[in-house]
Amino acid sequence: MAKAKKKVGAGDVASNRYAAHRYNLLERIECGIVLQGTEVKSLRGGSAQLKDGFATIRGGELWLRNVHIPPYAPASRENHDPERERKLLLHRREINRLGARAAERGLTLVPTRIYFSGSHAKVEIALAAGKNVHDKRETLRRRDSQREIERGLREARR
Secondary structure (H helix, E strand, O other): OOOOOOOOOOOEEEEOHHHHHHEEEEEEEEEEEOOOHHHHHHHHOOOOEOOOOEEEEEOOEEEEEOOEOOOOOOOOOOOOOOOOOEEEEOOHHHHHHHHHHHHHHOOEEEEEEEEEEOOEEEEEEEEEEEOOHHHHHHHHHHHHHHHHHHHHHHHHHO
């Protein structure tokens, strides 16, 4: 039996679908990312994991942490550390604005997807507020009811 491929959008290398379940995503920002050569090759192969990733502001710079980009198999000696911190490229004004909003309201910065725009790797980060348990349940309830409505409409059209 073939292994099922993870659902990612067109052109995406990896997406963090779990982030929408755990957080209310308030604002999305596109950032460049500083990568080593083997990381780019590994991303072009379509493998990365964003589930536990987050971004922090340290020293006036934006850093991506806990994102796993697996080693590139053909480059056995010169490979990168899969869990290393990666610098995100954003204008100083945007970094300051994000830092102020995150500190002021207790929000966090969560990576939602990695993709290629031309030859450049990009990361979409979202300013996010954590959901409570009842919010998560309400989201699941709403999704289930929407699915039931769509199923009923399909049956009615037959």
